[in-house]
Amino acid sequence: MAGNWKMHKTPAEAGNFARLLRQRVAPGRGVEVIICPPFPALAAVATKLAGSEIGWGAQNMHWEPEGAYTGEVSGPMLQAMGCRYVILGHSERRSYFRETDEEIRKKVGAALACGLRPIFCLGENLATRRSGKAVDFCRRQFKDVLEGMEISVPDALVVAYEPVWAIGTGKTATPADATEVIGALREEAARLFGREFSARLRFLYGGSVKPDSMPAFLEEEEIDGVLVGGASLDIEQFTAIIDITADLRGNND
C-alpha cells in the first residue's frame, strides 16, 4: 500500500501523520506500507518512522548523482537520508513537466544504481482508452523504460498502472480492465526478464482508490497492491485501506 501525497502537507503535518500511522498500523500485519511525502517533509517522516516497518519514499529525482541542476534532487541524496523508494514516471510529471519515457528510463536506471526502489508509473489517457489501444500503449511504455535494464531482483522495482483518466477524478478503471493491462505487462516482463522474475514483480493499481473501491482490485490475482493519492492524505481512509488489505490477505492478528 503506497500513499502518494503529491504537493500536500508541511513537515509538521507530515510528521504528525507519520506518528499517527505508526500508532495505528500494528507491526507484523503482513502488509507493506509506504508513504511518499514532498521533499521538505521527508526528514520529519523519516524521524517519526525510524525503526518501524512503515517505509517512505520520494516522488521524483534527477538521473544525475550531482551537478548544476537548480531545483533538482538526486538519488544518492535521497539514499543518504535513508529513503528506500522513489515514485518515477507519474502521469502528473509526464503531463505538467513534460517528462518523457527516455528521461524516466534514465531516472529508473539511476534509482536502481543507487539502491532506491522505483515505483515506476505508467498508464493511458482517456483518448487511448477509448481508441481500444490501452494495452498496447502501456506495454510500449513499460518496454521503452525497462528493456535492457539491469534489475538484480524483482523486488528492486514496483510497477504502478495508473490510467490517467482515473487519477483524482473519482472514476476507477474496472478491476477487469486493470487486470487486462497488468496481465499484459507481466507478459512483457516475462519476455524481457524471464518468467520467474515476472511472476514475482509487484504491480499496483492507482486511480481514485478509496476504502470502498479497493477490495475489488485486491481480489484480482494480478494486482499486488494499490498506489493511493487523495485517500492517503487522510489518516482514517488510509488506515482503513491498510486494515481492509490485512483482512483480505488473512493477516489481521
Ligand SMILES: O=C[C@H](O)COP(=O)(O)O
Ligand atoms: O499516485 C497516485 C495517483 O495519482 C492516484 O491519485 P488519486 O488516488 O488521488 O486518484
